[in-house]
Amino acid sequence: MNYKDIRVANAKDLKKGEMRQVSVEDNEILLARVEDGFFATVAHCTHYGAPLVKGILNGERVICPWHNACFGVKNGKLEEPPALDALPHFPVRVEGEDLVVKLPEKISSQRIPEMGRYNPQADNRTFVILGAGAAGSAAAETLRQAGFEGRVVMLTKEDILPYDRTALSKKYLQNDSVKDSLILRSLEFYNQWDIEVYSHKSVTKVEPVKKTITFEDDTIFEYDALLVATGGKPRNLKVPGADLDNIFTLRKPEDADKIVAVAENAKTAVVVGSSFIGMEAASSLAQRDIKVTVVAPGTVPFEKILGGDIGATFRKLHESNGVSFRMGTKVKQFEGKGKVETAVLENGESLNADLVIVGIGVEPVTDFLQEIELNEKDGSVIVDEYLQAADNLYVAGDIARFPYAATGELTRIEHWRLAQQHGRVAARNMIGEKIKFASVPFFWSGQFGVKLRYAGHAEEWDDIIIQGNLDEQEFLAFYVKDNQVLAVAGSQHDKDIAAITELMRLQQMPSEDEVRKSKINWVEKLTSEQLAIG
Numbered sequence: 001m002n003y004k005d006i007r008v009a010n011a012k013d014l015k016k017g018e019m020r021q022v023s024v025e026d027n028e029i030l031l032a033r034v035e036d037g038f039f040a041t042v043a044h045c046t047h048y049g050a051p052l053v054k055g056i057l058n059g060e061r062v063i064c065p066w067h068n069a070c071f072g073v074k075n076g077k078l079e080e081p082p083a084l085d086a087l088p089h090f091p092v093r094v095e096g097e098d099l100v101v102k103l104p105e106k107i108s109s110q111r112i113p114e115m116g117r118y119n120p121q122a123d124n125r126t127f128v129i130l131g132a133g134a135a136g137s138a139a140a141e142t143l144r145q146a147g148f149e150g151r152v153v154m155l156t157k158e159d160i161l162p163y164d165r166t167a168l169s170k171k172y173l174q175n176d177s178v179k180d181s182l183i184l185r186s187l188e189f190y191n192q193w194d195i196e197v198y199s200h201k202s203v204t205k206v207e208p209v210k211k212t213i214t215f216e217d218d219t220i221f222e223y224d225a226l227l228v229a230t231g232g233k234p235r236n237l238k239v240p241g242a243d244l245d246n247i248f249t250l251r252k253p254e255d256a257d258k259i260v261a262v263a264e265n266a267k268t269a270v271v272v273g274s275s276f277i278g279m280e281a282a283s284s285l286a287q288r289d290i291k292v293t294v295v296a297p298g299t300v301p302f303e304k305i306l307g308g309d310i311g312a313t314f315r316k317l318h319e320s321n322g323v324s325f326r327m328g329t330k331v332k333q334f335e336g337k338g339k340v341e342t343a344v345l346e347n348g349e350s351l352n353a354d355l356v357i358v359g360i361g362v363e364p365v366t367d368f369l370q371e372i373e374l375n376e377k378d379g380s381v382i383v384d385e386y387l388q389a390a391d392n393l394y395v396a397g398d399i400a401r402f403p404y405a406a407t408g409e410l411t412r413i414e415h416w417r418l419a420q421q422h423g424r425v426a427a428r429n430m431i432g433e434k435i436k437f438a439s440v441p442f443f444w445s446g447q448f449g450v451k452l453r454y455a456g457h458a459e460e461w462d463d464i465i466i467q468g469n470l471d472e473q474e475f476l477a478f479y480v481k482d483n484q485v486l487a488v489a490g491s492q493h494d495k496d497i498a499a500i501t502e503l504m505r506l507q508q509m510p511s512e513d514e515v516r517k518s519k520i521n522w523v524e525k526l527t528s529e530q531l532a533i534g
Contacts, residue, residue: 003106009099011038017527019062019073021053024213027107031099032073034060039088040101041076045069046110047083055271056498058526065533067417067496068442068455068501074187079139080439081420082166084184085110115144118151118194125150127430128213128221130203131229131427134416135397137162138423139227140195140431148431150224152194154255155201155213160253161187161199166257166416173263174287182253203230203382207370208390212353218471221269225430228369228381229423230360232398232414237272247356250277259357266290266354269345272331274301276445278359283447285357286323293351295331295343306454306489307457307461310477313470314447321448326351362414364399378411385436387426394430396422404457405438406486406504413444413457441505453497456487456504468493480512496522 008022014033021043022029030052041062044527045052050066057063063074069083076087091102107356111201119533128141129136133155140154156162163182192196205214206228210441213221229364234249236242246262248255263269263285271282274282286292294301298313301318315325329347334340334356334477364380366372372389373382380401383389387396406533421439429437445452451474468475476496490497499522503509510520 003102004105005100005524006038007095007098007101008101010097012097013185014038014099019053019057021051024103027103028071028088029101029103030062030373031043031092032057032062032103034073037074038092038094038099038182039074040264041071041073041087042107044109045071046078046085046087049109049425054495056502056523056526057515058496058499059494061502063502064497065498066451068453068498076111080520081085081134081424082417082472083139083332086113087111090191093275103136103249111190113141113145114139115193116147116149117144118150120151123148125151125224125226126222127152128223128225129154129227129229130195130206130213130282131227131231131397132156132162132255133156133165133229133231133397134419135231135423135426138420139229139396139400139427140190141185141193142424142427144195145192145432146433153196153198153221153223154190154366155198155203157200157202159199160265161185161190163253165251167251168253169250169277170284172253172256173250173259173281173284174399190505203207203368205368205370206372206393208393211392223392225259225394227423227426228431229395229397229419229426230365230391230399231367231419234358234359234362237331237358237360239333241336241340244336245339246332246354247334247340249358249364250281260354262355263288263290267477268354269293270295270331270351270353270356271359272296272343272356273359274298274325274327274390275305275359275361276302278357279318279447280445281359282318282323285323286318286321287448290354291322291324293326294318294328295326295345295351297328297330299327300492301325307464307477307479309464309466309470310475313473313475314450315474316471318448362398366399366410373385375403375412376448378412382458385433386429387422387437388429392430394426396426402437405436406440406456411459413441415441417442440501442501450491451494452489452491453494454489456485457487461486463512465512465521478512478515480515483512485509485512486514499523499526502526 019032030043036049055063055065070080078086081095162184199202202216245439268291271278282292302311329345332346333344335342341462343353380397389395398414401412441457444472462478478491
């Protein structure tokens with residue numbers, strides 16, 4: 001490949017700890033100064049293309065403003081998901097006062113991290129990953145990135161390669177996407193790096209002492225180490241008429257395909273449940289000019305997760321876009337001839353429904369596990385700080401109940417990005433690295449163009465400190481308990497949330513009292529904390 005040297009900026013114009021996006025021959029390059037060194041990478045996140053210059057540079061680490069993927073700015077290395085690929089990076093030198101970047105003729109937007117291959121002469125062990133969702137697929141790639149040369153086998157019940165589940169309730173449901181765009185990696189990718197992927201594999205039993213997996217056809221597979229990442233299955237409504245056609249849960253692409261097909265001719269829809277799947281689905285269907293009604297037993301959407309005030313804000317947002325709500329009640333039954341026509345509520349009201357989406361949570365898929373401690377309430381798997389449940393058996397994602405580093409309490413969190421973080425850490429522990437899981441949870445949601453970001457985790461709180469204007473969906477909300485900020489939700493504050501996530505990771509988050517005293521500049525706060533440490 002041919003390279004050329006291009007002068008891109010004046011070195012004096014870039015301050016220490018500063019990033020700048022520059023245009024170079026129809027390409028965008030990110031320049032960063034770390035102490036007295038200058039570095040260059042591509043300018044956009046390899047996940048969804050966010051401009052990294054609008055994110056945070058913390059030391060040598062750049063954090064994406066949209067979904068908090070993290071990269072090493074010196075070498076482009078991927079440090080945190082949800083991105084899969086590293087940033088292409090380019091040599092920089094100083095000539096006089098000029099910054100000169102050596103660029104290839106064709107600049108790629110992403111770079112696959114360095115990966116190893118299967119070498120049975122070096123390592124004859126077999127590592128199995130049960131489940132090909134966020135945790136499983138991240139683990140498979142991490143094993144190869146970490147230099148594991150044994151056999152890597154990934155098993156899934158589904159008939160599709162690992163895909164981006166977060167898109168199903170958003171653009172995919174709006175029919176603004178195609179199925180192929182969901183796929184995270186191609187079959188050629190898995191073949192190239194000797195990752196064996198087998199679909200339609202239903203497991204009936206895992207016996208950790210024997211280190212065996214039994215399949216539905218009674219065949220048995222032996223493993224040396226196993227990661228269980230089977231995720232959850234949607235809860236169904238157990239009411240009369242729930243088996244009528246056009247009543248759906250939304251978990252897999254085939255679910256979304258069926259919903260989209262019915263939505264083509266639908267005029268009315270009922271969404272049961274007001275958590276994120278339900279509300280995102282309501283937003284997507286309403287944008288297809290369908291009259292949507294949300295039915296849920298609570299007072300406002302998201303009340304258990306975000307609190308009443310923010311829940312009311314999102315209710316108003318939906319109502320301003322034509323969505324109706326029936327809160328404080330439940331569906332008693334569905335009626336129709338072959339397919340659903342009406343949803344009958346406990347309050348006596350009947351709602352027309354050409355289609356129904358049920359979004360009332362998921363149940364961990366763990367009933368096949370033998371000799372493993374399960375949580376008696378929900379069947380999740382109890383693991384230690386290394387995500388280990390038994391000898392050479394690890395658990396990640398929605399089914400794992402793990403010690404949350406910020407509080408020490410056993411916690412189960414159903415976040416896509418956290419599942420990826422689980423998978424990456426579990427994979428390294430499978431090869432003996434002994435890494436404690438201490439990542440900061442982060443999730444996002446998009447409804448009618450309003451983007452919510454949430455960092456940390458709070459199941460209960462003493463108070464919520466809200467700064468900003470809820471009527472304009474511009475706010476930061478701090479969830480506090482015992483003078484500690486456990487979580488922060490925000491809208492139109494992407495850069496602040498990125499800085500806050502870093503402060504949480506570094507255990508430098510200000511106390512509740514400090515947050516109450518004044519409105520903190522979070523980017524400056526992060527910078528000052530790092531200068532103090534340095």
